[in-house]
Amino acid sequence: MNNGLELQNVSLRVGSRQLLALSCSVAPGEVITVMGASGTGKSTLLAFIAGFLGDAFTAEGKVFLSGKELNTVPAEQRRIGLLFQDALLFPHLSVAANLKFGLIRKVGESPEARDSLIEQALEKIGLAGFGDRDPSSLSGGQQSRVALMRLLLSEPHAILLDEPFSNLDMQLREEIRTFTFDTLRAANVPAFLVTHDLADAQAAGGRIIAL
Amino acid sequence: MGNSFTRTFFEKTRLIARPAIAWLLVSFSTSALCQSSVDVDNWPQISAEARGQRVYFHAWGGDTALNAHLSWVAAETMSRFGIELIHVKLADTSSAVTRLIAEHDAGNTERGSADLIWLNGENFSALKRANLLFGPWAEAQPNFELVDADRFPEMRQDFGVRTDGYESPWTRSQLIFYYDSERLIEPPRTAQSLRTWLRKNPGEFTYPRPPAFLGTTLLKQLLIELTAEETSADIETLFSNPPNESFDAVSAPLWAFLDEIHPYLLREARHFPQSGAQLRSALNDREISLAFAFSPNEVVSSISRGELAPSTRSYVFESGTLSNVSFVAIPNNAPSKQGAMAVANFLLSPEVQFKAATNAKLASEPVLSFENFTPDQQAVLLENARAPGAVSPTELARKIQEPHPSWTNELEREWLRRYGGGR
């Protein structure tokens, strides 16, 4: 299909052992969940899609995003966003600077326009006025929301989520989960979720692929 | 002024040298213009060319008072003559000699690192032998006549080697002994009485380890004195020539003497101080009660600096002590020869000599004789001679000439062979 993420005959090996083989396509706004135990190659799959496959692995197959083949495109040009277990907000930048980090620079855009964009983004996640704060002073939930917003501000064409809720405690997990998937659906991009928690998969609401 | 023979000689060669040098200048026009033809007799031209030059003066930098004195000289040369004098502080004069030889080996004949070097003795004779010095120039200086070299022939002799105008006098020094009069009533005034005294008072004396200059000086002093006692040979001739095959025989009394006194020295001669300054501080700390220095002002200046107690007294051995003049010389590859000559001339001026003579912290005597100073200056000098701890001029008049520089090398070598490897 034109929009969306497509995996054609993707096969990952480590040495001579095959980790996984997969073909699928993800429509915009859809979240596909890949589930499996540790060591089955879930994270490796995400690394492959994002363009970071380690030297120990060999991969076959193709990845298409919005119709374009990605195999020869370097990672920073793929427009694929990654959400990790930890929020990984840059500790040396303020909250606003973190959000600005991935913001695509548009020609003729003034700094004030960018600042107001950031402020709007902060309002959207309920952290209005938090722009100048030190990221380490934010709570876990707040950090997760900022991380997600940072991701979205980079206008990705696809999003990969690597067990993003497993470091959050039970109460927070529900709240952040709902927030994340609502936001993703509104953003209308294809998403790949990797998790071992069934509740995550159910909240995602899309197809579930078991490894 | 100066040696008429050298003047005639120089004038004769000038007639031939000038056109040849001019040709060289034309052919190699990129080299510095002031290199090839330096007319030492044309003093106004030299002063004019010296203005604006930078003179690197390589001189021992271990004496902070001397360094300060040279800073003052540098300020004066800048304000009076427009010459930038830079004192390159050496840990050892021989390193300047090494550098010069290395530059010569590498073919550096125009941009040497030194313009003026403070040296004497073996360092001078080594450079003169290797033809690495510029000259002759010294006797062409306006101030040279103040030195009265005819009356004081040591102004033209450097450890028995004729200077031939290749170096200009700057300071003079003499070996003196000093002691703490609170701990020692009657110090030994001959080598023999030194030995007797040491036997009864072990650990009260030592000397800097050769090849430190002061240590070798003591060796020479003892050697001359012991040889004079033992033989009736002509000491002057013996020592103004280099040592020959009889060195072992001549120096035997010295080694016998040292073998006897070493066990009675400080630390039983298992370690020697490195310098005269360390010797002085050992005296001050009462580790020893007798020391020596190659500087008549040593005690006076040290007392004024608080480095020696006011009860310290100095003296000269009965049969005299070694004395020498130290000079400044200009290397052949010096870029600023005119500046160097102007500086050397300034160093000989009564003003600079008086400032040095009355600087309580400096360790040397002027090379200008008494008459060259004004009556006011003379009064000050007389007053200084009466300060506590000063050596009386009568004692200082007992001078022994330095032996030929080769004696230094041989004595050092033999000392190192016998004692340098430890017990």
Add this chain to the structure above:
Amino acid sequence: MTWATRFLFLLLGAPLLVGSILALAPAFAYYMPDGSFNDPLNHSSNHPAGLIPPAFFALVSTPGIATSAMTSLLAGLLTPALSLVSVFLFLAATQTGRASKLIAQLAAPVLAIPHAAAAFALALLLAPTGVASRLVATLAGWELPPDYLFINHPNSVALVLGLALKEAPFVLLVALAALPSTAAPRRVALARTLGYGPTTAWLLTVAPALYPLIRLPLFAVIVFASSTVDVALILGPSLPPTLSVRLVEWFVAPEIEQRQLASAAALLQLFISLSALGIWLLFERLIARAYATIAARGAPREASRVSRFEAVLTPVGNALLPISLVLVLMGIAALCLASVGGQWRYPTILPTTWSLQHWSAALSSWQAPLFNAIAIALLSVTAAIVLSLVTLEAQARSRAGTASLSTFLYLPLLIPQVVFISGIAVFAERTRLPPSLLLVAVGHFFFVMPYVYLTLQSGYARLDSRWLLLAKTLGASRTVCFWRVRIPLMSTQLITAAMLGLTISLSLYLPTQILGAGRVPTITTEAIALVSSGSRGTIGTWALLQSALPTLCFMLALLLPRLIWSKRKGML
């Protein structure tokens, strides 16, 4: 290997090779420049048949050369041994508790003090007219100083002590940096459940794991201790002096025969340093075997035998290192006293008059040395940082291996300074390069580079790779990744590397002296030139001046990160 790594190999390797060859070649000269046969001893009668180069013959005939060589060898072995033992015993006894953190914090500023200054401090303390002797004199009622030889004793105990006082903190900090990767608490806990006491447990289980991680720095200590010049001048024996001191004396002597003798001696020095390394490696094997034997003996059953061993080792371990640090600090205090003292005759503990003459004399002549020292340090460190970052970044981007380069970087530390620095000086002479600040900075670069590179390399290794992944997914190009992610996140390591490099450059003596030909005075060269001045005040003042700059750098290294990242707690 990336192009950057190859470039670095060449940049470091070529001068090392050329310098060493130029320094050692004259030893093999059979003929003088003027064509005559080389006869350095001037005793032409019984020169043996031509196979042995004359310079070597002269070297062997030099009085006391065997003693000099042995002294250097001993210093090269005893210093690291003493440092290693005191550090390991200390770590074993304190088990990285609170005491060890305190001592580690104290050890770091001691590292900043240059070797020569520490040697001066020790001499001021322990000489017969030193502070320690004065204290005893006051108690025992002495009037005259005792006549004993400790500093400058032929057995070189004072030399080893002076070196170990500075090397032990270095080994400590290197060990502490490597300790986390040994999982020490787990090992010790395991051994204790088997019946070993805590100190013994640490020594038997953690030490063997920790030692391989600090081997290379220890090798650098071995080579340094066997070839040091400035500390040997101050604390080492003089009859005869150590090999390195004699080597430098010969190198600066005017006669060409002495220069050749210096080259032969340089070869001997190289041989001695390598022998020290070889003997050390032998000892490694022996100790490894001893460990195996002890381990095979099994756990102690009787509590008494355990506790006896523990009872001796633990207090010794607790005390050794702290005592050495206290010694250094006391020495510094003595230097301070000396620098403001006027009259200070024996046996008064404090100077009888106070005077600022030493400081005013020093401060009137410190501008040029200070400027030179700072300029050289900044130049060499900047070059080292830039080159290191370029190489490391190139390696990171191409995912090439780095092990060979890290080991190679130790080479300037494993060849005695005096050997290849004198060779570079000869090279500069031949190519008419004048002695200048720039040339000295180049010389310093070789000694600064290993430390800077290794510090930055550990920064690269420790950086969480996810930061860069994240940045890339947000569209950051490689340049943006480097400047806006890697550099800020590595800022602490950058500051540490810079300060370490600056400290090293500021305390170097031999490269400045030889490459600068005395025309580039730095605080360190001025201080050493005053060794023979005999004036406690002058020596104290310059030793303090020499220590001031590195200590300042060290404090900056601690404060700067805190200042820069005061608003970003996550960075600290």
